[in-house]
Amino acid sequence: MVNTVLEPQTVEELADAVREAGRIEVLGSGSHVAFDVRGPQACSGLEDWSVALGHPTTLLMHRLTGVVEHHPEDMVVVVRAGTRLTDLQGALAERGQCIPWASPLGDIGTVGGLLALGLPNGLEARCGGWRDWCLGMTIVRPDGRVARSGSQAVKSVAGYDVHKLMIGARGTLGVIAEVILRTLPLGARPEPSWSATGTLSASNLRIQRTLATDFAALLTAAKGLPQVADEATSTLWSADVELPRFGHDWVMRAGCGSRNLEPFDAVQTGWMRRAKKLLDPEGKLNPGALEAI
C-alpha cells in the first residue's frame, strides 16, 4: 500500500482531506512521536500498529498555521493547530502576552500536537494547563464535518465542553483544526519553580505524578537520575527507569502510547473506548493510539 501524505493549508482543505482519506496518522511537527505507541525500547512486546493495520495516510499539520485572531485587550487568541508553539509565543510576545507553558523539554511541538498529548507543564500549579486555557476549538470529524466547540468568552458553561475531551485524546477522536486560547500578560508569567538535574531526553522520558504526601519518597528513589522535579504539583520528569508506584499516582512513559493507560481502572478506560467508538466509528484517526488499551 502506498503511503500518501496530505498537507492541508486551510480548515476546508483539512476537512476535504480527512473526508476522502482512509486511515490517517495525524502529525504536528512530529516532535512528540516519542510518546506514541511505536517509540523505542520502552514498552516491550508492542506491535507496530502501522504494519498491523496497513500504512495509513499521513496528515501533516505543518502548513495549517498562523494566528487567526488575537485580541490582546480580551486576552484571547485564535490559532491554527499546526502553528509551532515557539511561533505562537513569538506572535503573542509582540503584544506583550504569552501562553504560560513551561516544559522540561522546551517549547517544542505544535499547538495541536501539544493539546492532543496533554502533557503536564511546570507552571501548572500557578497558571493551570491546557484544559484551563483552551476556551474552544474547531474540530474536523472523521467524516469531514467541521464542528465548533466553546467560544471566545473566557468563561462559558453553554453546552458540553467537547473541546476538553480532545485534550489528551492523541488525535483519536477528531482533528484539532483551530484552537481558542486565553493568554497571559508576559509580566505575569512566573518562572517555573522546579529543580533540575542532568539532561532529559524526549525518547527516554518518564513522567510520574503522585499525591503530595508521596512525593518525597519518589524523589528519594529517583536520586541521581537526570530529572526535573516540580514539588508544587508533585510531578517528576525523569529518565525512564523502574521507580516505585504509589496509591492514586500515574505514570506516562515515552514510547508506550496508550499502554500508559493499562494500569488505569477498567471503568474509565471503558468510557474512553466508548468515546472512540462513538466519535470515530470507523477507526480512521490515529489507528492504534487508543485501541491498544
Place this chain on the structure above:
Amino acid sequence: MPVTDPDRRTEARWARELESMLGPGQVLATPSARKAYDCDAYTIDKSKPSVVVLPETTEQVRDVVRWCNRNQVPYTPRGAGTGLSGGALAAMGGVLISTKRMTRILEVDLPNRCLRAQAGAVNKRISESVAHAGLHFAPDPSSQTVSTLGGNIAENSGGPHTLKYGVTVQHVLALTMVDVDGEIVQVGSKVPGGPGLDLLGVLIGSEGTMGVVTEAWVRLTPNPAKVETVLASFATVRDATQTVADIIAAGTIPAALEMMDEGIMKAVSLAFGLVYPEGAKALLLIECDGDPDAVAGEMRTVLDICAKHGAMDVAVAADEAERQKLWTARKKGIGAMGRIAPTIVTQDGVIPRSKLPEMLDRISEVAARRGIGIANIFHAGDGNLHPCMYFDDRDPAQVEAAVAAGEEILEVCLDLGGSLSGEHGIGVEKIGLMERMFGREGLDLMMDVRRIFNDGDLCNPCKILPNQKGCVEHMRRWRGAAW
C-alpha cells in the same frame, strides 16, 4: 419509550414501590410536595414530578436509577434547586432524585488538601468544615449558603472569585456517580492530569444529563494571607469598564472584579440606606488577595488605574466589617431589586471583556424598546453579565416582553463573540438558542459526546440539546406554565 403520562394509580404504585425499596419518609408524592418541586429558581417553566425520592447513600441512588430503568420512568437529579435555567425541572415528569439527605463530609485529607463529600453537601459547609485548617473550597456561587456540591458540579458553577481561582471544574478531582445503566462508577483521580481522555472535564458542567453524581473529591485552597477590598464609583459606565480593561491588561488578576450600574445602586440605596456620590453611574468592587507583598503591589496598580479613569470615590476596607459593607451592593444587589419589583429574572450572557461598553448600551436599548426595567450587576473581570430584568409577572404581556428581551440580549452576546451562559447553564431556558451558538455540526458533536455516557432518554431529558425525542411536544405543556 419512557412512561411520561402515568395515571394516578400508576403514580401511587411507583411511590409504594420506591418507598419499600428506600425506606419510610424517603419518598414524597403528595400533591403539595409535587408542586413544591415543580421548578428550580428559574420559575417561568414548571413541570411536576410524579414522585420525589430522598436517597441517603450512593447505593440507594443506584437502586432508584435501576428501578427507573426497569420501569422506563424518566428521572432528574436535583440539589438545592437554586439552578437558574431549569436544569432540575422534571421536564417529562417521573422521579426527581433529590440529594437533600446526602450531605455528609466523608473524608478529609489535609496533607493532600482535598476532601470527599456527598453530592448534597452545601457549598459553604464544605469550606466551614476545613476553616480550622486555613483552607476553603474555592468556587463561591452567590447561592453558596444553600447550593450543593452536586449542583455546583453539574452547572460548573463560578462566583465572584472565579476570576482568579477558576470555576468548579478546576477544583474537582474525582467523582462517584451512578451512571445511566445503574452502575456505581468513579471518574477522575485524587492525582489529576493523568493519561487518557479528560472524562471529568466533560462530566462537570453536563447539567445532570450524564448520570447522578453521588460523591466527589474536591481540592481545598489555602485561605489568602491578606485580602484588600476597594469600592470605587465612576461618573460614567465607560470609565468603569475602561478601568476593568486596564487592570486586566496590566497583568493584575484581582480575586474579584465586579461591576454594578445605576439601577443596582438605586435599589441598594433604597433597601439598605447606602449612599453613593451624587452623579455616580457605576460601581466597581475590586478585591486583591494572597501574599501580603504581592497584594500591596496589586493594590497600588488598581488604585492608580482607578484614579486615571477619574474614580469619584474610592473606599478601601480597613477591616472585615468594612469589607462586608463594601460587598453589600454586590451580594445583596439582586435581593434589593426584588424589593422594588414584583418579579426579577437574571440573565447570564458572556462577552469578550472589551465589548462591555457597547454591550451595556445595547442592553439599555433593548430594555427601552421592550418596556421593561433592566439593571446590571456582573462579573466584569471575565465579561460575565447578569442583566437583571424587573417586571410584574402577574401581567402576561410583561412576562413575554421579559422573555423576549432576555433572548435578544443573549443574541447580542453571540454577535459579539460571546456565550449564552457564564454560570447558569442552558437547562430548558436557553435550549432554543443552542443551534444559533454552535450550529448543527456543533450540536451533533455534543449529542455524540452525550451518548458516551447517556445513550438513552431517561436521565434528565429535554435539557441542553434541542430536538430530543418527545421533548418538543412535551415542552408545550410546561413552557411558560407560570404565565
